[in-house]
Amino acid sequence: MKIISCIKPVPDPASRLTINESKTWIKDQDLTFVASEADNYALEEALRLKEKHGGEVVVISMGGEEAARVLRSGLAMGADRAIHLLDPKFKGSDEFTIAAALANAIEKDGGADLILAGVQSDDLGTGMTGTMIAGFLGCANATVVVGVEANPDTKSLKVRRELEGGINETVELPMPAMLTIQFGINQPRYASLKGIMAAKKKEFKVWSAADLRLEDGQIGKAGAMYDVKEILIPERKSKVEMITGSPEEAAATLVEKLRKEAKVL
């Protein structure tokens, strides 16, 4: 089975984020980037499926040095090779253009039986890109996946999806398929020292927009489906009452208010 696992580089969750001068994105020059958390679950699932059924795991990402970094971590975790989509022209991409480029790259690499991505990213968090790849490739898809059973002989999959209110549904779909993987499906492994050393010798392809035969109008900001007007910190609509003081004082004030004001104790 050939499995392609998509990884998005996002600012380290511990970073302090500030909005840039033009208010169109965050100031990202000095941030450390890591793989978006849900993509780690996707990669772990890919590695487990390969361990069970054989084949290979290819990690793919778009971006500058931050993408190379998350791809190297993916190789260190156990992926067999990496594809880095690197081109200044990709700058300003939205979900649609990223998905189009990833789909092109997957086709150029000879397709895949299974394409995995995290259910949503830690930055935009819209959960669109993975499923859009399925749209571009015209393959089957399932989102919010919490269990995968593959049958390479019949080229089919049984996957469990997590719906609202704790309901799970099991669906069957043919390969090739695109799945978005839910948080918590597994416990992602850490890269071992051996893995990190081995990663240095693994194949690492770098493809530009021209390599993917993508025209300027289809990529980056030019191909994007929307403009960002403004990014802002939302105003608080609620009238939360902030309680200050030392931890002991704050605790005492809170209890007093819960008893006398809110009358819930």
Added chain:
Amino acid sequence: MIFVIAEHRDRKLKPITSELLVFAQRVSRDFGQPITAVVLGADTGAVVDELKARKIDRVIAADHEQLAEYTPDTYVDVLKGIIEKEKAFLVLIGHTTQGMDFAPRLAVALRRPLIAGCVEYEKQGDRLILTRQIFNAKMNMKTIPRGEPPYLATASPGAFPADEVESGGNAEVVQIPVEFRRSPQRKILERVDAPKGQADLSSAPIIVSGGRGLKEKQNFHLIFELAEAIGGSVGASRPVVDAEWLPREYQIGSSGQTVSPKLYFAIGISGAIQHLVGMQSSRCIVAINKDAEAPIFKVAHYGIVEDLFKVVPALTKIFKDLKQG
């Protein structure tokens, strides 16, 4: 035309559909666009009747036995056909596990913009600006979809108040013929409800919930101790359950339990929208978090911006003392 793609199960509309209708009714007033609700399913009569009573202009029903169960393949096929035939302005879909399973593919099929996870919109001149939350609801992003309509948008559950949906319309009902050129790739095998464990929180009067801010499994005893001292039940946010600090049945939020106790403590929980939809109707919400920007403070009634490792033991001590004396 504004299209609302209805979500329904067991011959009833899901609450998200009313939220989408509220979104549509507001946009309709601002942009002078009529509203069509679209129902895909088999035996859709009851759902169509429910929609017909709302203040909208038309209900399109695509009734076919192959639509009895949702699949992304059939939904994209049928909806693409409906939307392309009309001068559509906006297509509204729920930002749910069903909506987000097909909306991105529909956007690709139509080659039109999709703004996912909308919480607000505004009108600027004759442009529609759609706002969505990013970075786990810490920031909002205002977007302007490009090019000619239609634009697609998914609405975050809870962003538009379902109880403000206007009724009293006289919608025309149109049954459209459905034909499939091929059978869907995906099929449903079974659907099961989550096991209700010991942690059924739906009727708990007081819930003390812990989140990722507790840092490690070993620290979760702080939450159990406070819950015991105050006589409440323990809950958790998704990351806690994903990290296997607690079993899945403790999870509160869109993919876990929905609760509305009289008192809810959110401790070390930042307040992702998925968590908020599961607890925001609680009567009194207390948030304890060291990050003053955390979105949980938006729904809280009382907030303490402080290290939880200091405040929680102090609270537990007060409740223990109260009990004894």
